[in-house]
Amino acid sequence: MSALRGTLRRVGAPQEIITTRRPGYELDVAHGVRVDVVDFRAAQREARGFVESGDLQRALSLMEAGLRLWRGPVLSGPGSQARQPETRRLEEEYIALRESCSDIQLGLGMHEEVIAGLSAFVEEHPLLERPRAQLMRALFESGRRADALELYHSTAELLREELGVVPGGDLQHMLEVVLAESPETSRKPPVAFRASPSGGPEPGVPSLRQLPGDLPEFVGREEELETAVAHLARPEDVRAAPVAVVVGPGGTGKTTLAVHIAHRLHDVYTDGQLYVNLGGMSGNPLSPHEALGRFLRDLGVAGQAVPDSLDDRSALFRSLLAKRRILLVLDNAGDAGQLRPLLPGTGSCAVLVTSRVRLTSVPHARVLELDVLGQDQARQLFGRILGADRVSAEPEAAAALAEYCGRLPLAVHIVAAKLASKPHWSLRKAAARLADERRRLDELAHEGLEVRSSLELSHQGLEPQARRLFRRLALLEAGDFAEWVCGPLLDIPVDEAEEVLEELVDARLVDVVSPPGSDRTRYRMHDLVRLFSVECLEEGEPQAARTAALQRTAATTLALAGLAHRKVCGGDFTVIHSRSVRPPVDADIVERVAADPLAWYEADRTTITSLCVQAAEHDEDELAWDLAATSRCLFSIRFHFDDWQRTHEVSLDATRRQGNKRGEASVLLGLGDLHLTRRAYDVALPLLRRSQELFGEVGEHHGRALAQRKAACADRVQGRTAEALESWRLCLPVLEEAGDLEAQAQVLRWTAQTLLELGRADEAETSLLAAERMAASFAGRSAGQVRLARGDLALSRGDLAAADENYRRALEVTDRLGDRSGSCAALLGLGTVDVRSGRTARGRERLEKARADARAIQDPLLELEVLLSLADAWERDGEPGEARSLLTRGAELCRRIGAASRLERFTAALSALPPSRPEQRAALPARP
Template sequence: MPPGRQQTVLAALLVDANRVVSLDQLIEAIWYDDPPATARTQVQICVSRLRRALAAAVGPDTLVTRGPGYELQVADGQLDARTFTGLVSGAADLTRTGALEDASRMLGAALALWRGPALSGTGSRLLEAKASHLEEQRLNAVEAHFDLGLRLGRQHQLIGELASQVAANPLRERLRGQLMLALFRSGRQAEALETYRAGRELLVEQLGLEPGDELRRLEAAILADDAGLRRSPAPEAPAALAHPPVVPFQLPADIADFTARDALIEHTERLLLGHPGRRATPVVVLAGKPGVGKTVLAVHVAHRIAEDHCPDGQLYCDLGGTRAHPADPLDVLGRFLRALGVPGPAVPGSVDERAEMYRHRLAGKRMLVVLDDAHSERQVRDLLPGSSSCVVVVTSRVRLTGLAGAGVLDVDVLDPEQATGMLATMIGTERVAAEPAAVDALVRLVGGLPLALRIVAARLAARPSWSLAWMLERLSDERRRLDELAHGELMVRASLALTYDGLAGDARRLLRLLSCLDRLSFPVWVAAALLEADPLRAADLLERLVDAQMLEISAIERDGSPRYRFHDLIRLFAREQLDEHEQASGRRAALARVSSGWLGLASEAHHRIYGGDFTVLHGSAPRLRPPADAVDRILADPLLWFEDEQDNLCSIVALAAEAGLDECAWDLAVTMVALFENRCYFDAWERTHRQALEAVRAVANRRGEAALLCSLGSLQLSRSRPDAAAEPLAAALATFEDLGDAHGTAMAHRNLALLDEARGADPQARFERALVEFRVAGDPVGEAYVLGRLAQTELDAGDEERAGAYLAEALRICDRTGTPRVEVQLRYRLSGLLMRQGRHSEAADLLTGLLTRARTARDVAGEARILHRLGLAHAHLGRRETAERLLVEALELQSRITGGAPDDRVRADLAALQALPG
């Protein structure tokens, strides 16, 4: 009986975890081709012992019997091999996006999971192959990790580890090449060549082979002292302080069944790429009637050229030229600048300043910009880069001939051959070839319009039993609609009506109600709220609408569920049907249900961020919440959810305000401040509040007005505009006091205290009053925040004992409520107290942890403050080089935030440090 058979059985089950391993496989793993007669019984005894041990260590039902063997059930994170594979895959994704520091850290974490050879100690011949596969994966990850280190300029640190790996794996040419490159870049050319010669001798002696082409080319380049092998690495920063390059990838997905348009595609690419020596930015405008396929063509061309010609990324925006209110260039530039890595506070306020910064950011970059559905030349001009290295594709219903130097291409309907090819792609060449006369008639009937053809083909594809002649007869019965189909936008309306009429009644109603949401993309729960239906029923109806080409799947949610959106023209058609078939009261009620759903989720997200309904005012609007398990999935990261849903939430505020749902509008607007403040989204903060303010004032909703004014005052303080904050804050306080609203009064007094502080006045009296009112209102987080401000006031006055008492009390509240954002602010103030007391080492440790938390939360303003103080702490500890690096980084980050005007205190501290004698 071989030793370690129980270990072998466990290993065999683990390498096939969550899959059934047959009894025969386990016998073969232990005895290979010479099992004893009692083999089955011995394996069953091993499994029984393992089941008891696993039940005690992991939990019941970990090892279960499933014919014809056993299954070891392993959850995510319980098996190092799977965690390793996931980390390696994630690192590969990060590498592709240019996030090399993060990728290197992730690979390091993956390799740290290894604690010796794979499956060691089993002695099983059957498991040797699987162990070899795992070992190959490890070595590939090791090599990828070395590649990243070389790309990050860390050749000096890598040489020793590379030499060890080459010694352990002398025949792996990739490792040997990496060692040669590291030696060469470290100025050790002779050793690099000796490493090659030793490897060559080994290959010739053991295998009779010369080194591969790649290794020979590397040797030749080293002999020639090729400058291309050298690089000037950026100064290395600790991993926790590195910022990955920003490479936006905003293009929508290409469509799999794109067909025809070959000549137009070639013409477009020639205009964009065919004149490399010119100085002007290449711009192509694709113009044509609605439904002709301008957007699909633009995205298809963009995907064709993006990878090879635009490695620095792609920017995309739907300008909404066919909407009643097209996108404002100010907002579009703000979005683009954020995508290019500009922090919120650094985004300028005017269109001209944003356009200048945008052109500066794109200067010299090879980037693609797609501007979809433009309304006019004026809307587009400020969105054009100034660099000839970029390329721009614009789509529009009008020929934008006023764009100087732009190539304008007309996108027309498909010719008969192209249209026939499109039908064949979608429904199959056999059906098209079987009825050529019906195909020709169908193409003529819809005028070669791609959208109409796609709808007709979708119906045929969904009904394989239908002949094309029968489809033709159905269209012919709609003679009035077909007449409309031949004239402008009526063409699309008639085609859409054919599909709409084929839907079941509840699907048609859902389509109509969805159109009241303007341009939102939406998850399944939105449809359920509109219909007051079960989510699974709503999901089925949404999929029917997708099958009928009336909706599109725009994305996959983080929980794996689909997300939907309208094509603009279909939304307009659905809106017409809404006006015809739904009463105004029914439309308003449907919008109220959806708004209450967004409000419910937003309130819950705020609750999870702050540990309760703290530092926020809520109104009386109802809150609709999906089932608890769905909420947990949706709000797994509540601040990230706010970020992802920002456009939808802002749009709902506007829709609710327009519909007179004033309570929902103001409540949702102020709840979103959790995002606006953290990410410095000042434009969205002001826009949503102004929209809601108009709604509450229209119905004399005094509390809603006061809440919005109080929040707008806070916005002006965040923008460093204290004079603009005074009036709304005073008005808010007066209303709250008149209404007897303790919570509102507390928040107004807190903001007025901050105003006093910004103006150089003594804020203590107002802070103390706010503290009492927060306690009366039962808002411990508001209380903790004010205690922190009072601590700072005492610290500024030199009373360290009182400052420490305030901070200790505030931190106890945070421990009780679980409020990470306020806790970080308080611990930052605590670091100041430690510095004042000369406890610089403790302060440095505390600030290092806070820096990681600020970066995880993407709190750039907090990060800059922490870097400044951490630099000072290291300076006091005599770590001059580290201190100088941190202060330089703080200065650079503040310059990004403020648009070039960093804090004079940081500049002065850095200058003082550099002036010290060496």
């Protein structure tokens, strides 16, 4: 991709012509780019239109233009093995166009052009019979009878040696023409049987009612049922047969639905229904050649009259169906190649297909995706089999059973059938047996029905690498995952791993759970599929390989979290890392994260947390505590307190088990910071003090200074401002020596804000200017926070214009970073400026929004600041009662969180209000 981009740059193409878009790259053809496969297919479509209108010369010109686009093997570069289905599909389209082009050339008498075009083609595709028959005809009709006979004999020898078969109908027909020395152009297939005048089969033809029986307990799928019936029962269209493809994972009831649909269409397709199980996911799928043989015999063709070649069988099959109303049910198709030879040629018939694979290339197909049942549908299915009374007697147990079955129709059917055979069992007993994940798949088996066998059918068709990925995905405990985790799980580049993952998606062992068109695709395994994956992992993966895969994935997650942290904070600041060696990370993964680190974090937060927990549980304490510490900034900026606490608590246990004081100190720093953010100062302070002690014991001066600066924040809020200022003064030289720019900027800003609260504005400005210079040297979160402090300074001096400007610029920065706390503080500042400028109505509107935001992010300290400004707004509007109510509420909140310094401000504000009168208090509306 890098080489391609370089080539495009050299020819002057714009950079945005190729963009990264999950799951790969997107080429923007709006810039005049020509794509060969797009042009090729466009030529095919246009040529088909001209053939239908009778303009063969125009059609031929387009076909030749399309064929000239082929300059070698298709998709032959890196990763070509994983692209085999696309390769086969394109090659089949090329072959079909080549044959159509030769047909038109022969019809126009262009024999020399056919000879020139097909001579090399038949050498490249030696086993294709039809092009050889076309070449024979061209040679013969151009007077080269001996060459035509030689081609036939060499072809017969090749087919006998390679395939053990004789030439098919097209070649044999041309041999008869050449031997009879009578040139002709008709190439009709041999007539195998004669249709009756009514269009039905001759007397003695077997019945074509081949459908399996409909199930009386069929439930749900109403929308899919009506859609399929409407699509397949449309008025006869001689141009194309309608096709409905029912797609879904194993056990979702595809065959059941298809049979039910087919029975509904009994009166529409009056000449019968043909049914075949193609066994597409089995180790021995039914070939189109064999399936056509069965169908032709079912249609009354005598065994000896069934043609040998696939093309001739398909042509005869289409001829026999041309004037009949027959529904074909093709169950369990493996791919589109297995289907195409079986499709009718006219709209008098219809086709209903089931498959675990999305067959999007089947012509005129309507695809119906099946998922698991809803809870009500699962309960209804239980009721149909067990009886409604038995289900309604134990509704909670029935609901639990449905969830243990993952609401998979096959699993629900098995459990219901087992309970029906054991009337002495309660539903509660069955639920208790299924509750144990280790034996759940064993329980989901009854009288030949088995969920495990259904899953194994999909599993056995996978390539070895896909089986390995399927096993190792069981290592992930997150609910869903992104494609990038597959690279470290397999220890291969991420682009190769994505192709392997797509094989699992195609096999319906992994589901795509993100909405269509999403930039960040997410994947998930059904619960029962995951249990099967765990079994495969335990049976087929050595413990050492499991450990190594999990370590690689956790280490990659750590590297990506570190990258996101550096992007947000402007550098690798305010974090103490472990000293373990980190493996290199795939550059393509890094590129994806770097484009939008916070979006990556939001998508993969559960992966970060679950891998941190797993690393801790496996005593990978260095990896666990580093991942927790590195992610702390991300947890903080998005206020994901539960993940913050979970990762740090499990890491704390792991470091203590291993006697890892440095790791323990780092985790205590993170936990203390969490409780500071939650404004639980009495909980935070002991943790931060202990972190300082441990960092001191191991000689980690940078870590000790980081813990000390956070402890000083608690001192400041609790009214010990002198101690806070002194601690920050002592921290600065250590942070400077460590090169921690972010921490230095924070300390300088906090110092400035504290001095400003003490009324020492000039000293505050000196510290704030230093913080501003520091923050300007890196691109991070501090830029917005310093702007907020500049706004506070201007506001304290009465410079409302400067305050407004700084708050607006702070809001731009914080919104861009997704810093909800900073955005809330900027909104508070802008509302306060409005109030002091006399725009109290707009000011209250902004402040109420800021108050709601502060509550949403659980920041009582910010809420206190908003309450002060709101009270000021109401007092200025002549509503001291409203102001008193807000200030009283704020004072109560100060006492609850132990914010002594803030309590002094609320007490002073309350004292400054005019005394309230009883009638004013009575007039105040009740507030929650």
